[in-house]
Amino acid sequence: MQNVKTILMAATALAYVAIPSAHATGNKAVITQDGSTNFVEIIQDAADGEGHDANANVQGIENKVYIDQGNPSANSIGRNNYADVDVLNVVGSSSKENVIKIIQQNDRIAATNDANHNDSIVRVEGDRNEVATKQSFNNNYSYVRISGDTGVGEGDDNTVTVLQTGNNAQARTYIVGDENDVEITQNSNNEARVKIDGDGEGFSNTVEISQERTAFPGASNTAWVDIFGDENLVSIDQIGNGNLADIDIGLNGVESLENKFQVLQEGENNKAYGRVDGSLNNAYVQQFGSYNTAYVNQYGTDNTANVYQNGNAVGTY
Known part of the structure; x- marks a missing residue:
């Protein structure tokens, strides 16, 4: 039986979503924050989980976004998950000094070909932001785009780290700055x-x-x-x-x-x-x-x- 959960949340301080279970598929979490020093944490880490969707939309300064779609326990499965993070500017303000971390992993042996097709998408507008993505096993995709205010101008002094262990992974990074x-x-x-x-x-x-x-x-x-x-x-x-x-x-x-x-x-x-x-x-x-x-x-x-x-x-x- 498919377990489908959708969580929509708007916040100005702290947002935390955890969906742990032995088997879960098709969970969706959407969090929007506007302001400074906010914290977003989305955990979708069922031992046999797939098809999760995590979305975080942040505007402001010194915000932290953490998304975990995977389970490090032995013989776990994590596949077909999607994480999307937007750290955007608005007119008259800037998004800077934000930290984004995305983990998509599991511990199923590579021969089963189960840990496949996880996507991570991060778009950042602003300066001095940190983006880190970790994906394990096969056919994963990571995309990071950094630019300046409202998608134009420069985004400066940002740090992007991508770690992909497995086969047939793709990493795309585009920076204007x-x-x-x-x-x-x-x-x-x-x-x-x-x-x-x-x-x-x-x-x-x-x-x-x-x-x-x-x-x-x-x-x-x-x-x-x-x-x-x-x-x-x-x-x-x-x-x-x-x-x-x-x-x-x-x-x-x-x-x-x-x-x-x-x-x-x-x-x-x-x-x-x-x-x-x-x-x-x-x-x-x-x-x-x-x-x-x-x-x-x-x-x-x-x-x-x-x-x-x-x-x-x-x-x-």
Whole structure:
């Protein structure tokens, strides 16, 4: 029998929703808060739960949002869950210094393919916000978008952390702003995409992507980073086989200055692509293993490129 619960709540101070049970499906929680120093907690952690829907809509300063859709107990199931968080500005005010944390996990062994298809969507307008997403097992999706007031302008000094353990996960991060930090960690056959620009360009952002192999044969991780701006740092580490790193800095005809990117690939059949349009940029590629290929294209003045390859049938272009 399907258990369907819907909870709608508007609050100005604290909101807490917990739906624990041995088996629960199709629960929905919607919480809206407008103000400062509010706290939202939604827990949907049945041992055999699926199809949960958690929505939090927050406006204000120094708010905290915590969503837990999963159960760390042995042999639990958590799948087809959806978490959606909006931290938005209103005219004449700003949303800043908010903390958002989303957990979608369980402990069912990977071979059962049960812990699948969890989605996490976070949209933030404002500065100095923290976003953290943790998803376990297969076919999960994480999307984070950070911008300025009412979706335009810049969102600055934000921190985004995404941890995905399992196969076929996707992480998407789009930031319009400066001095933001993005860290994405994945393993086995996953894809990460990060795009950063600003109100004109993005300045002094840091992107770190780490992708590691698992025991699954033929695994292939892919990392894409697209940045327009100055003094940004991009680091991609891929340990495994069949990996691809693609970094694009600058726009055609518009310079991006003093950016640095580094790629480390350890394994087989790795490919690294780096394109830079601008001056005073630095590219560094290390590849250990077989069948490695590095393409580095720099357009501008006073750029440097360093490529180190240790393996068979390597190529640099």
